[in-house]
Amino acid sequence: MFEKRSWIRLPRNVVIGHGVIEETGQMLSELHLSGTPLIVTSSTPKVIATDRVTEQLASDPPVELVETARFSSVEHVIERAQAESAGYLLGIGGGTVIDVAKMAADELGVGFVSVPTAASHDGIVSGRGSIPEGTTRHSVAADPPLGVIADTAIIAEAPWKYTTAGCADIISNYTAVRDWQLAARLKNAEYSEYAGALSRMTAEMLVGNADSINQGLEDSAWIVMKALVSSGVAMSIADSSRPASGAEHLISHQLDRIAEDTALHGHQVGVASITTEYLHSGQDGNWQNVHDALSNIGAPTTVAELGHSAEDFTEAMTTAHEIRDRYTILGNGVSEAAAREAARVTGVI
Template structure:
């Protein structure tokens, strides 16, 4: 049997105000050289400023880069700024984390993940979703050496971001069904332990759907821990298969088609409702749980034109065609796509 490599973070810090310990955590991780902090336009004041202050208090020389998207061009721009830098600290949402992770991987240096929102399960995973001229590509990257998730910042982030994180976890249900199908029909390699961890995480978040509340530290902590364990399922599998199937293809297609896409997790949640119906599963349970979590369940709540939903359903199978799912090789016809979206109340 082939050998297997599993990458995990070395230290994970979850709690109120842990961002103020960024400097000492980086010292404990044995870093002492120059550090580049990567952040986004909204997250500089919310998080990056605090991380920089803490790093400077511990005598790190800190450089700063602000980014707006997660494209391969932006990754290259960050790589160009890495002279004498031995560590990148990414402070922000999923796009910031992915760019920082990918640039550090390409440059052969380390990366610390400081999520300011619990909106996606890439906070600790060894993958980065980067857009290039072919669309979104899931790229192998180094797992962060450390994760610093400040639940005070995360609980005060717009509640929509937390709901999106829950929906990204709910999508594990259809991702696992797709993975099992690909294993049966295409002999794709499958990991029982990765699938079990991914499903257990999705079940836990579904069970808690009514108790996840705006502004609560306990809710922020629960979602961060669940995103972390979903990311660990990705680590064990060595690919995003335990957390990304047909519902993610639909979301990636919407990112290409919609004038103003919704949040990644929100789109994946709506995709899960429809893909669960295609799998013959209980899509109403998924829909009700998403509703309880305040996540969108239809085109109107996503702020997306119903015609774009249909187009994305028709295009979805062409995204990452090597990843076999319930959409098969030919995907949905226009009539079937329309029927599915109407039946599930998405349009």
């Protein structure tokens, strides 16, 4: 009997460009979202973006401020949405706000629209939410946004480090796809040629456009946002974060647990992908290309630039395979000596 099946959940409207925040009202009506929304935002995005959205809505919507990604924040948003009888949620801000709003909307069973104000990672358009809690991090499936409104004029004004983090998250797609293919060969993991090809092509196009990615250029926000959307679509096609999350993401998630201070998600996965590419292809392999791609857009290429210690990074490399049932080049664990060697040869430590 034929048993394959696929269920692809995608955003319905994605609008990217200069000043598109002024088209939020139009998009909301095209999506046939009914009732008053609850706006989920944080302090800075409230000033630079939220007021421009509320002006376009018929009635003054309630606004919930969220500054940290916690399960308690998701609970607060759920309670507020219920108290206000919100018809849908609008997340306006960085990845924290968008994750919290996305997960609350999923739990409430109402629509969600994403208005990213920084292009920091592909979670701003994807069907995943990621919440750190205590010493662990929960990466969970949630309905992707019904609509995405990415105003490049606003995103271009965000601190530059968020844009380079978004780029690095995309560059890490190379090793994520390699890990996925390895898992398909060694563990018979389900692999999607379409999702894998789209994810890799997204990274290739971003790297090909690296010369146009410069601080102060709105074109940079355009290129990175398009790539983040494309990567989010690859994850939707796969119905998994596999196309964009391999061993480099495991190492970054583990660093979040081990290290005292965390660096930006995209920066961590970028540095980790230099070493996982080395594990895949050896000393003369492609790790130098991954390194150069990161360096060209000004993303960190060393553990020191992340603000982490060599010891924490090595520990993350040797224990990352334990955190999730996702087979990667880390296999059943790399030894401390091998982890150190990979990080040393690639100049990461």
